[in-house]
Every structure is written in C-alpha cells, then in structure tokens.
Amino acid sequence: MRFNDKTVIVTGAAGGIGGAISARFAAEGAQVVVTDVNAEGAEATVAAILAQGGKARALASDIAQPEGCRAIVENVMPPKAPSTCCATMPASTGAATCWR
Ligand SMILES: NC(=O)c1ccc[n+]([C@@H]2O[C@H](COP(=O)([O-])OP(=O)(O)OC[C@H]3O[C@@H](n4cnc5c(N)ncnc54)[C@H](O)[C@@H]3O)[C@@H](O)[C@H]2O)c1
Structure with a gap:
C-alpha cells in the first residue's frame, strides 16, 4: 500500500x-481521480475500482483545453488533496502541450 493517503x-x-x-x-491504496473526456468511461473505471474495494472518483475533463486542465487542478489540488501526483495518458500533441 505505497500510496495510502495519497x-x-x-x-x-x-x-x-x-x-x-x-x-x-x-x-x-491511492484515492484515484479518474479523469477523461469520456465521462461514461471514467465512471466505468471508477465502478471497477470500487468493486475491488479501492477508492476513486470520476472527473470529466478535456485536457486539450485550458479550462479542462484548470478544472482538474481546482477540483483536486491542495487544500482538498494535500498529497497529489499525476499520470497523464492521452499523449496527443494538444493535450500534452496543455498539461505542461
Ligand atoms: N497502447 C499502447 O501499446 C501504446 C504504446 C505506446 C504509446 N501509447 C500512447 O499512450 C496513450 C494511451 O494509449 P491507450 O492505448 O491507453 O489509448 P486509449 O485510446 O485506450 O486511451 C486514451 C484515453 O484518453 C482519452 N482522451 C483522449 N483525448 C483526451 C482529452 N483531450 N482529454 C481527456 N481525455 C482524453 C480517451 O477518451 C481514452 O479514454 C496514447 O497516446 C497512445 O498513443 C500507447
């Protein structure tokens, strides 16, 4: 459980x-914030995690858009989540540029 309380x-x-x-x-052990432009798919990932006894919630966002990235940061970053890391998967040029 290397990610307890994270x-x-x-x-x-x-x-x-x-x-x-x-x-x-x-x-x-992490509390996972499952984000995707596909809200239904994000909910499905959360359901699978919860069924395994894990902790997760879905957050629909388009990270190719500045407001999508902002929504994640505002929703997740401190003080709401004091210890946070990020793994970003869609690697299209637009999305990657926005995240940086
Ligand atoms: N699968 C592989 O073997 C492999 C190998 C090397 C690199 N990659 C790269 O890794 C990345 C992920 O691969 P995958 O196989 O999991 O792809 P995938 O298509 O299964 O998953 C990508 C997810 O990103 C979401 N997404 C796309 N654009 C988005 C946006 N603007 N905002 C938020 N969410 C967005 C999609 O809805 C989808 O759920 C891709 O960029 C792919 O090119 C994959």
Whole structure:
C-alpha cells in the first residue's frame, strides 16, 4: 500500500493504459481521480475500482483545453488533496502541450 493517503490524478483513464494505471494505483491504496473526456468511461473505471474495494472518483475533463486542465487542478489540488501526483495518458500533441 505505497500510496495510502495519497491522491493520484490519472488522465485518459476511461480505459486502455490510463484505466490500468488507475486500477494499479488504487490497489496500492491511492484515492484515484479518474479523469477523461469520456465521462461514461471514467465512471466505468471508477465502478471497477470500487468493486475491488479501492477508492476513486470520476472527473470529466478535456485536457486539450485550458479550462479542462484548470478544472482538474481546482477540483483536486491542495487544500482538498494535500498529497497529489499525476499520470497523464492521452499523449496527443494538444493535450500534452496543455498539461505542461
Ligand atoms: N497502447 C499502447 O501499446 C501504446 C504504446 C505506446 C504509446 N501509447 C500512447 O499512450 C496513450 C494511451 O494509449 P491507450 O492505448 O491507453 O489509448 P486509449 O485510446 O485506450 O486511451 C486514451 C484515453 O484518453 C482519452 N482522451 C483522449 N483525448 C483526451 C482529452 N483531450 N482529454 C481527456 N481525455 C482524453 C480517451 O477518451 C481514452 O479514454 C496514447 O497516446 C497512445 O498513443 C500507447
């Protein structure tokens, strides 16, 4: 349980690599914030984590847009989540540029 008491943001987490990363962080005790432009898929990832006894919540956002990134930061970063890390999966040029 290396991520107990930690919040982890995973983008592109509705499936694929981001979904698998979300499940792995949850298995290590993290509270995972499952973000994706696909809100339904993000909810499905959360449901799978909760079914395994993990902690997760969904947050729909488009990280290719500045407001999408801002929404994540404002929703998740301190003081709401004192210890946070981020794994970002959609690697299209637009999304990657925005995150930086
Ligand atoms: N699968 C592989 O073997 C592999 C290998 C090397 C690199 N990659 C790269 O890693 C990344 C993830 O791969 P994957 O197989 O998990 O892809 P995937 O298509 O299964 O998952 C990508 C997720 O990102 C979400 N997404 C796309 N644009 C978004 C945006 N603007 N804002 C928020 N969410 C967005 C999609 O809805 C989807 O859920 C891709 O960029 C891919 O090119 C994948």
